[in-house]
Amino acid sequence: MAHxxxxxxxARAAGVSVGTVxxxxxxxxxxxxxxxxxVQSAIDRLGYVRSESARQLRAGRSRIMGLLVLDMGNxxxxxxxxxxxRKARDAGLGVMVCNSAQSAGEEADYxxxxxxxxxRGVLLTPADATGRNIETFRRHGIPFVLVDRVAEGTTECxxxxxxxxxxxxxxxxxxxxxxxxxxxxSGPPGLNQxxxxxxxxxxxxxxxxxxxxxLRELPTERLDVAAGRDAGxxxxxxxxxxTAVFCANDLLALGVLQAMxAAGVSVxxxxxxxxxDDIEFAAAAAxxxxxxxxxxxxxxxxxxxxxxxxxxxxxxxxxxxxVVLQPELVVRSSSLPTR
Numbered sequence: 001m002a003h004x005x006x007x008x009x010x011a012r013a014a015g016v017s018v019g020t021v022x023x024x025x026x027x028x029x030x031x032x033x034x035x036x037x038x039v040q041s042a043i044d045r046l047g048y049v050r051s052e053s054a055r056q057l058r059a060g061r062s063r064i065m066g067l068l069v070l071d072m073g074n075x076x077x078x079x080x081x082x083x084x085x086r087k088a089r090d091a092g093l094g095v096m097v098c099n100s101a102q103s104a105g106e107e108a109d110y111x112x113x114x115x116x117x118x119x120r121g122v123l124l125t126p127a128d129a130t131g132r133n134i135e136t137f138r139r140h141g142i143p144f145v146l147v148d149r150v151a152e153g154t155t156e157c158x159x160x161x162x163x164x165x166x167x168x169x170x171x172x173x174x175x176x177x178x179x180x181x182x183x184x185x186s187g188p189p190g191l192n193q194x195x196x197x198x199x200x201x202x203x204x205x206x207x208x209x210x211x212x213x214x215l216r217e218l219p220t221e222r223l224d225v226a227a228g229r230d231a232g233x234x235x236x237x238x239x240x241x242x243t244a245v246f247c248a249n250d251l252l253a254l255g256v257l258q259a260m261x262a263a264g265v266s267v268x269x270x271x272x273x274x275x276x277d278d279i280e281f282a283a284a285a286a287x288x289x290x291x292x293x294x295x296x297x298x299x300x301x302x303x304x305x306x307x308x309x310x311x312x313x314x315x316x317x318x319x320x321x322x323v324v325l326q327p328e329l330v331v332r333s334s335s336l337p338t339r
Contacts, residue, residue: 005048014042066114066122072099075279083300104128115140121307129190143310157306159323166292166327167200170274175208179244185231187223187248228255250275272335288332
């Protein structure tokens with residue numbers, strides 16, 4: 001096993017003390033230029049890399065920000081990560097991205113890992129609907145910001161989209177197109193985003209003089225394409241099949257679209273489909289997908305900005321804020337009748 005070059009090796013090669021090497025690395029202006037050049041030459045020759053983790057432990061200040069999301073297989077969360085990473089990089093920090101896979105147990109494990117690594121702070125899209133994981137993590141005193149979730153009942157910062165407004169946008173569009181029977185492929189009922197989008201859908205129906213019975217909910221255990229295909233199969237089996245479907249995210253909508261294609265059902269003539277998130281694949285689908293757009297990159301960047309603000313030197317003056325962004329409906333072929 002190769003020997004790891006340490007600070008003592010550099011000191012020996014340069015003919016100086018360990019303290020002098022440390023000063024060259026951390027306070028170069030305190031060392032004479034000739035000595036500094038000799039030490040730097042030894043560092044370059046030996047290939048010495050300082051232990052950043054050890055330095056961080058001594059300083060009690062990590063240069064890593066944690067990001068824990070529901071599903072990194074969903075391009076929406078990839079965009080959130082992009083926004084957070086850009087803001088963190090500008091501040092000289094790195095981002096440790098982890099995927100809870102919509103599991104409260106895996107979320108708890110990763111939050112424990114973040115605490116062990118003493119990360120600077122955490123950006124979190126919670127998977128645990130009970131809030132117990134957040135309560136446990138709060139005891140470590142590590143700042144965190146909720147992403148894609150309103151900070152209900154907490155004092156922490158949050159950055160989210162008005163999902164009630166988004167659900168209303170989707171269903172109002174379908175009602176305006178003449179649909180009076182709409183399915184909602186909803187995802188896990190414990191997720192706030194899912195229930196908020198349903199609330200918006202019911203609100204739009206009420207505005208149109210339609211009761212909640214006009215919305216038939218098809219819950220799924222996950223928010224992925226496979227769950228959408230399964231929901232599409234259930235939809236096909238209904239005797240009084242709705243004429244339109246609103247899906248809690250685009251992956252579900254793409255799965256429903258696949259199921260309709262396989263069954264020979266025409267989209268949008270026999271069934272209109274609206275998704276949510278407006279991921280890149282939505283516009284590239286065989287039938288371009290109407291979707292409620294969330295500003296995912298902006299969401300990630302704003303969340304990182306709030307976290308950095310809280311963890312900087314002036315954290316005492318930091319005020320927790322709840323930032324709520326507005327969604328936008330992007331209309332494409334999947335909800336526009338062709339005949």
